[in-house]
Amino acid sequence: MAYQHILFAADFSDEALRIGERAKEIASQCGARLSFIHVIEDMNISLCGGYELLPVLPDVPDETLLQAAQQALGKIANRLEMENATQWVVSAPSTREGILEAARNHSVDLIVVGSHGRHGLALLLGSTANAVLHGAPCDVLAIRI
Amino acid sequence: MAYQHILFAADFSDEALRIGERAKEIASQCGARLSFIHVIEDMNISLCGGYELLPVLPDVPDETLLQAAQQALGKIANRLEMENATQWVVSAPSTREGILEAARNHSVDLIVVGSHGRHGLALLLGSTANAVLHGAPCDVLAIRI
Numbered sequence: 001m002a003y004q005h006i007l008f009a010a011d012f013s014d015e016a017l018r019i020g021e022r023a024k025e026i027a028s029q030c031g032a033r034l035s036f037i038h039v040i041e042d043m044n045i046s047l048c049g050g051y052e053l054l055p056v057l058p059d060v061p062d063e064t065l066l067q068a069a070q071q072a073l074g075k076i077a078n079r080l081e082m083e084n085a086t087q088w089v090v091s092a093p094s095t096r097e098g099i100l101e102a103a104r105n106h107s108v109d110l111i112v113v114g115s116h117g118r119h120g121l122a123l124l125l126g127s128t129a130n131a132v133l134h135g136a137p138c139d140v141l142a143i144r145i
Numbered sequence: 146m147a148y149q150h151i152l153f154a155a156d157f158s159d160e161a162l163r164i165g166e167r168a169k170e171i172a173s174q175c176g177a178r179l180s181f182i183h184v185i186e187d188m189n190i191s192l193c194g195g196y197e198l199l200p201v202l203p204d205v206p207d208e209t210l211l212q213a214a215q216q217a218l219g220k221i222a223n224r225l226e227m228e229n230a231t232q233w234v235v236s237a238p239s240t241r242e243g244i245l246e247a248a249r250n251h252s253v254d255l256i257v258v259g260s261h262g263r264h265g266l267a268l269l270l271g272s273t274a275n276a277v278l279h280g281a282p283c284d285v286l287a288i289r290i
Binding site: 029115121136137138141144 | 282
């Protein structure tokens, strides 16, 4: 398993830490770099059409959300003693797109996700599994906890 | 990656051999046992109901199909110099069920599939990715060729 750059897609579920431990083990065995990503889905309501009919939504404080996610991801990295690893918190139309774009842009050759959880394989696959797998630029390991 | 029993779900696509090579590498690095499986989907028309309305279908020579699949799987194992590995050709209502049942029955801790192909991850997941992942008793590695 000669992976060189492993991307751990971390949600903040109870399982995240244990999946992260596995990702760290694998990276260590491969001598690979390990990076962390968490995706915040940006729901752009204006893209849905007909938004003028919706009640006025409270302003979502994007910056606050981002900071909270960065802190939570940092905490996971700390618990794994990987505080120096690259940590991305990105905002994307979908978790899948966020993860795959990062994988493409940073020459990731293995994505590690949980089988379940909010960043799990099902989400990475989205509703059209085939289409997504065509999009995945690399191997995907779904960890079962 | 301390896997002990790895199951390579082989279809007979052009990519099967290269995915098998990867599965073999991983097994060798883990000191794990590697087994092979190929699933033949049995379409039991009588389960669909209303089958009395269908034209009479020619008898499918199940035995012939099985033998052909066993030969094809054996060929892959030979090419990988793994002729002594356990090889299962099973008939199941779906590829997914065949793979997952074998994984459960034989204490498999990693399933290796191609991202694409007839035994690929999309098929393993089926149409309801979430339900399937709940069913998967172990980790799943989707290899991208």
